[in-house]
Structures are given as C-alpha cells and as structure tokens.
Amino acid sequence: MHHLFPESKPYPPYVIGAVTDWDTWLDLSDPAGMPPCNAVELRVDALPASIDCDTILNHWIWKPVLVTIRRQEEGAFRPIPDAERMDAACRLMSRASGLDWEIACMPQATELLKEAKNASVTIVASAHFFDRMPELDTFRRLEEQARNQGADVVKFAFRLRTLDEMMRGTEILSHATGPTAIMGMGPLGPTSRLLYAQLGSVLVYGYLGDNESAPGQWPAHLFQNALLNLEAFRTPE
Template identity: 25%
Template sequence: MIEVRDICIGDGLPKVCVSITGENRETIINEAEGIMLKKPDIVEWRFDCAKEYNYAIVEDILMNLRAVLRETPLLFTFRTVKEGGMRSISVESYKKLYETVASTGLVDFIDVEGISNGETAQAIIKDIKDNGVKVITSYHDFDKTPSKDELREILDTLESKGGDIVKLAVMPHDFEDVKNLIDVTKEYKDNTNKDIISMSMSELGMISRVCGKADGSCVTFASVIKASAPGQVPIKDMKKYLKNIEEFDDSKNMFLIGFMGTGKTTISNILGILTGMKVYDMDEEIVKKAGMSINDIFEKFGENHFRDIETEVVCELSKKEGAIISCGGGAVLRSENVEYMKNNGNIFLLRATPETVYERVKDSKDRPILNEDMSIDHISALMNKRRDIYEECANVKVDTDDLSAFEVAMEIIGKSKK
C-alpha cells in the first residue's frame, strides 16, 4: 500500500490513471485541464509524446501541470520505442532526464523501464527515490504475452531493481494469454502482498483493466480524449464498471440461462474472473459424470437420458454457495430444475436473435440438437417453443446481440447489486 497526497494506492478500488499525450506545451496543459474535469485519481505525463525537449521546458511544463493538477498525483513517464513509446533515448540521457525531473519536487511517481535499462535501472531508481519520488518499475511487450514462467521471472527481475510498484503491460493473442496475465498478477499479489499494476492490452484484454478487485492490480489506465495504449476504456465507463464491481452481490448463486449460443459459458467465465466467484458449467459436469461427450450421450442413450443426468447436475450444483452456474440451453425445460434454481439463487437470462445465434454456433458440431439442421429457421422454431419458459423464470434479462461478451458481463454485474 502506498500513500501519495490524498490517495492510498493498493487499498480499496483500483485507482484510475489518465495519460497526457500532447505534443507541445499548449496541448499538454489543455489536455491536463480537460482530464481534470473527469476527476482521475492519478495523471500520467507521457513525456515521450512531446516534441519539444530541453530541461528548462520540461521544468516549466511540470510547474504548470502541478498547478492544474492541485492535489492529484502526477506520474512522469518517458516510454521508449523499445517498449511501445514514441521516442528513443540513450540510457545516459534517460538517467539524466529522470534525475533532473525527480529533483524538481514536482512529480509524485516516475516510471522506470526496469529491463530495457539493464544494470543501470537500479542506479536510476535509487536516485529517484533519494529525491523522495516513488518509482513504478515497468515492463511492456506490445507483440506478445510471455509464458506464465517468463512473466514470473520478469516480475522477480523488476522487483529486484528496488522500485515501489511493479508494472506489466503485455499484448494477448488469445484469451488464454489474458487469463495467464491475470493469474500471475493474482499469484504475485497473494504471495508477496506487494503492489502490482498489470494489463493485457487491446480489446481482447479489456477485462484485465477492470478486474483489479479480483487479481490485485492497483492502478488502471483509462482514456479521456485519446487512448495512450490499445484497449483503454473511457474514464466514465471505467468508473462505472469499478463501482458496479464494488457493489456487486457475490453471496448468491447466479444461474445463467438462455438459448444455445447466447453466451452462457463464455459470460460465466468472464464473470468468474471479474468477481473471483467459482464457475461451474453444467455441460462440463454432465460430460464428467457420463464419461463421454454430449454428442455421444445423445447418440447412444437419447435425449431423455441426457435430461436425466442434467437434472442430477442441476440438483448438485444448486447446493453450491456463491457460485456462477452456466446452464445448458435446455436446463429449464423441466420445471423441477427451475425450482432448484429459483430456490438457490438468481436466474439471469441471456437473449439473442436466431440470426445472432446462428452466426455464433454455425461452425460448431458440439450441439446435437442443432447438428441435424443448422439453420436460422430451425433455431427460430426451437427458440419460439422455449421462449416463454426462459422469460418466465428469469430475474434479470440481457439482450446480447449488440454487446461484446465483456459488455454483457458488465451489464449483469451492474444489475446484481448487494
């Protein structure tokens, strides 16, 4: 936990930081004024985005920024091209720049690239800290997400340089990469209790920017005018998301129901990451119980047998406490299943049009009910038969057609207050 001015980083909600990316004195100050209207917790000046560059100008701009920011902490960063920034700089000039900035007494934090600066990083950090300024020791990879073991090693190296907070920003190629970053962040926070900031960039990684309550990441970067890195969420949305997560009721079971392809499995997994609640997928439990795939159960024993196992699983999973349960699309067809759900939690219905469902499931062969006739007409006919049952038992309903999976999950969280 770090106290700076009026804020306590690492305590309570993740703090929201917005970056100034202006190119000259005027745009930098104007941007700062615009950003302050949105009440960020921290402001970062990305000095590498500025075109003018001599020490006298830097100090003059810092003085002006300080006046605009009042008691809001200021983070000073020169992001090098090597780590996704706008300008290159020699290690010697970087060290000199940071020493000069630290000695002005006008900034609260400085971001030091812990790995690109090699052996010199330690000396740079020591000097900054001797001036009473806190250090974020960072590592950025705009191309990929290193493996979990590599991420752990990077964190050890960053920590060994002697800063106050470590920061990891990496690019995911698939959702597994996003989960790896979140897992390693949580593990680091749980094992060391030291402060960490982490983010998986791009739209794919958006979830990592709002899940600080679950994984321990203590600062998140949001945008006001222009994003300073891919995947940043506008500050207004970010504040709403963080508040909704804070007020979310994780004490009751959540049953996600809806037609095939409405996103029950996907959204349940995202909700699990955002809330830290345990997730169960009925279909997965059925496969475990039967020792064979859903297609094989249907083929060998017929739908009725599948529905019998499904009822056993609904009964078992209803006994969980504070769990997210992703139901199969037909799990509400038996009224006794609905009773189990109603008596043991809240029911969330995901809706989608037949066209959307078709687009989402057309290439999958895992749903025996659709396998014989994968068409919008068939989906539409089956959906019409089931619609009333879905609509009658749900406590909360979400139309998913125009929302990303992340947005669906955030909407559910917003509708599940304590």
C-alpha cells in the same frame, strides 16, 4: 514528495489517466478541471521535443503525476537517448509522485532509482509486450528482478489474443509477491483491464484527452465510473 499511494492502500485500484498531448496537460493545470482519475501519467516521450523539462515544470498540475519517458524498444512515441531520459526523469522527479522505469533498464539506473526512493517517489517498474503474451515464468523472473531493485509496483502490459492468455494474466496476480499492475492490449484489452482490476491489479490505465497511449485502453472517465459502480469497490460504511 507524495507517494502515489499516500495511505499505503492500493485497493481499490488507482485509475491512471495517461496524457500524450500538451494541450490536455495544459487543461489539467486548471484546478477546477477535476480529471477523472487518481493520478495522471505524463508520457513525456509523446510530447514534441521542443517542450523541455523547464516548460513542463512551469505548467505542473495539481493532481499526483506519474512520469513516464518510455524507451523506444517498449513503445516510445519518439526516440529519446538513454542519458537524456535519465536526466529528464531526474529533473521531473522533483515534482512527481511516481516514476515509471522499464525493468530492463533498472540496472543502469541505480542512482536515479535511489534518488526516487529517497524522495518517496513511487517506482513503477514495467515491461511491455506489444505483440505477445509471454509465459508465466518470464513474468515471475521479471517480477523478482524488479522487486530486488526497489520496485514499489511491478507493471506488465501485454498483447492478448485468447482466453487462455487472459487467464494467464490472472495467474500473474495470484502469484504476485507485492503490488502488481497488469493490463491487456489489443481487442481483448478493455475487458481484461476490468477483470484484472477486480482481481487485484493496483493500477488501471485509461487515457485523458483524445488519444490512447496504448491499444486497449478505455477513456479514464469510463474506468472511473465503472469502478465506482462495482459493489466490490465500495467502501464499507
């Protein structure tokens, strides 16, 4: 399988287009569609329970896919028991380029993560704070834990309320010990995403279709255009 960063070149950041509805996913199977992103995140937990892994695999798309089956405590659209999440991740990994797994659940998923590694599937190890911005120590501890357990990318999403909190995000990036993606949620989320992209966040999440997958995202095409228009991200001749 393809690694999410085929050239081991995470900068400029990859725009991830999050998909939360089946019709948008089906539209992506048209190769002429050209979704405005580098990779598509399929939020399996946002699809109706009637859409099983076989159906998803039968309608796979041509863009690199990051599979996410979010746990309830970190914002799932519908609750999925852990065993079922693990099973679905294992099946979908046969076609995926990346797998998002919560740092809190990594210790129970060592086999799954080992299989992802063996299949060169990028492991995005994540933690989400929908109502607060934790202290820097919390992020450092989570990052260390995630990297020790095989994370390729460590990803944090957090609710931002103040400029101080937004700046704390920049410290996460400056202290990072490997590829890191961070993003703010809430009213300051959109601004933070562009700022963090410029400061080295390796993934920028926007949405495809009509619905955000988290508060504070931009439509993916706006991110893509914005990044292409920033001189910092132009490839030197």
